[in-house]
Amino acid sequence: MSAIPTPTHDAHGHDAHGHGEHGHGDHGKYPFLRHHFDTPAQQFDSAKLGMWVFLATEILFFGALFAMYAILRFKHPEVFEYASHYLDTIMGGINTCVLILSSLTMAMAVYFAQRSKKGPLVFCLFLTLLGAVGFLVIKYFEYTHKFHENLVWGASFYKPVDEEERVIVTTPHQAPATLAEQSTAPDLSPGAASAALVKLPAADASVVKKAALGPGGLAPASGSPEQEAEVKAEEATEKALPHLLDPKMPVNTHQFFAIYYCMTGLHGIHVVIGMGMILWLMWGAMRGRYDGNYYTPVDLGGLYWHIVDLIWIFLFPLFYLIH
Amino acid sequence: MASHSSHSQDGHGHGDGHPLVGHVVPLSLLFATGLALIALTVVTVAVRYIDVGEFNIWIALGVAVVKAALVVLIFMHLRWDRTFNLLTLVGSILFVLLLITFAMMDVHQYQPQLAPGNPKGVAETLTKDAPYAPIASQNPPA
Numbered sequence: 001m002s003a004i005p006t007p008t009h010d011a012h013g014h015d016a017h018g019h020g021e022h023g024h025g026d027h028g029k030y031p032f033l034r035h036h037f038d039t040p041a042q043q044f045d046s047a048k049l050g051m052w053v054f055l056a057t058e059i060l061f062f063g064a065l066f067a068m069y070a071i072l073r074f075k076h077p078e079v080f081e082y083a084s085h086y087l088d089t090i091m092g093g094i095n096t097c098v099l100i101l102s103s104l105t106m107a108m109a110v111y112f113a114q115r116s117k118k119g120p121l122v123f124c125l126f127l128t129l130l131g132a133v134g135f136l137v138i139k140y141f142e143y144t145h146k147f148h149e150n151l152v153w154g155a156s157f158y159k160p161v162d163e164e165e166r167v168i169v170t171t172p173h174q175a176p177a178t179l180a181e182q183s184t185a186p187d188l189s190p191g192a193a194s195a196a197l198v199k200l201p202a203a204d205a206s207v208v209k210k211a212a213l214g215p216g217g218l219a220p221a222s223g224s225p226e227q228e229a230e231v232k233a234e235e236a237t238e239k240a241l242p243h244l245l246d247p248k249m250p251v252n253t254h255q256f257f258a259i260y261y262c263m264t265g266l267h268g269i270h271v272v273i274g275m276g277m278i279l280w281l282m283w284g285a286m287r288g289r290y291d292g293n294y295y296t297p298v299d300l301g302g303l304y305w306h307i308v309d310l311i312w313i314f315l316f317p318l319f320y321l322i323h
Numbered sequence: 324m325a326s327h328s329s330h331s332q333d334g335h336g337h338g339d340g341h342p343l344v345g346h347v348v349p350l351s352l353l354f355a356t357g358l359a360l361i362a363l364t365v366v367t368v369a370v371r372y373i374d375v376g377e378f379n380i381w382i383a384l385g386v387a388v389v390k391a392a393l394v395v396l397i398f399m400h401l402r403w404d405r406t407f408n409l410l411t412l413v414g415s416i417l418f419v420l421l422l423i424t425f426a427m428m429d430v431h432q433y434q435p436q437l438a439p440g441n442p443k444g445v446a447e448t449l450t451k452d453a454p455y456a457p458i459a460s461q462n463p464p465a
Contacts, residue, residue: 040343044343048404049405049407049408049411052411053411055412055415056411056412056414059415059416059419060419063415063419063422066423067422067426070423070427071426071427074427074430075430075434089371093368100361103357103360104354104357104398107348107353107356107398110400111347111348111350114345115342155452157453158456159454160454160455245455249457250457251457292343293342293343294343295345299345299400302398303399306394306398306399309398310394310395313390313391314384314387316387317380317383317384318384321368321370321371321379321383322371323371323380
């Protein structure tokens, strides 16, 4: 250490770069100006560039999921057309408006920070936070409704809700009940292409046909255990969720819900992180940390919040608005 | 870009004056942008119910791109910001498009070689693990 005569920072600020109006004087005038920046403008631009680089990584992060979406939609267009109808367009539309409005209040918060107006700044941040909460509440209702209807990813999508029903359905005689329906139905309008592929081993299908019961009044009185099992299976089928009995359901429909939960879930995590950030900004704003000279955190937080809005602007038509 | 140096000459950003750094977007423009975004949302939802076949997704994506441009240019101040920040954004989008394009080319290329339907034995597994799952036959009717 002793070989180096003077710390470079000292020389930097005072003599080497003391050009014109910016010099060591700026550091005294602006307490927020870090020693390694010459001017507030330089500090602001550096922070903003750093934020934009981070936002670029966020876009790449979501970009991988958008690529997955493109591949799945290309390979199974009928799945997307069919499954999109299980999403509530009204709720999605309201959520889009909520996010746009919260983006607007965030932009207004930056405006009031620039104008050194503390009260309106805190109020606009609060409105933004309210928008985030509203978005998540609506999303919560959407998710729980889908969980209730078994509209989930993976094999659970095709399972009955309760275990007893599952046992009945998976007994050899009844397992292919809905599948048999599919193989006999001649044309299935929207997903006809893939539905035409749906076929069953002939042996199973014949068993199912035998299992079908007549009208209630003509049903044989409970006698043999076989008949009782048939009645029970019939009841289970009636109790099963609508999408499981829908003969129009294309193969691989669960994939739509896998990508839906992946993308909206990751977006939802970003909304939660954004809420933490807005709370932190509100806390700082109430303590009077931000004014027209220094509002960088509000500005950068705003950029993050707008990116969250931006991603949703694309997610909404891609999932909710498939004709 | 040039505005930065002029702003820093102003000195203090107290009161209603200009801030020390950055660009102030007037409230009226912010409100107009918000209104335009809401209107475009209504338009894109309405278009869903009009059938124009293949073009539906392109219209929806086109409206989304316009909305995204409004958010980026006005809410995110990019219209008045440094060009390098715009370059960062455009660069990231280009790389995402590159990823999607090449992935799709690959999918196209291998599509004819894929064996259709579920392989042998899948029907039994599906019946056990996912009772109601439709099964795609390996030998679809011609």
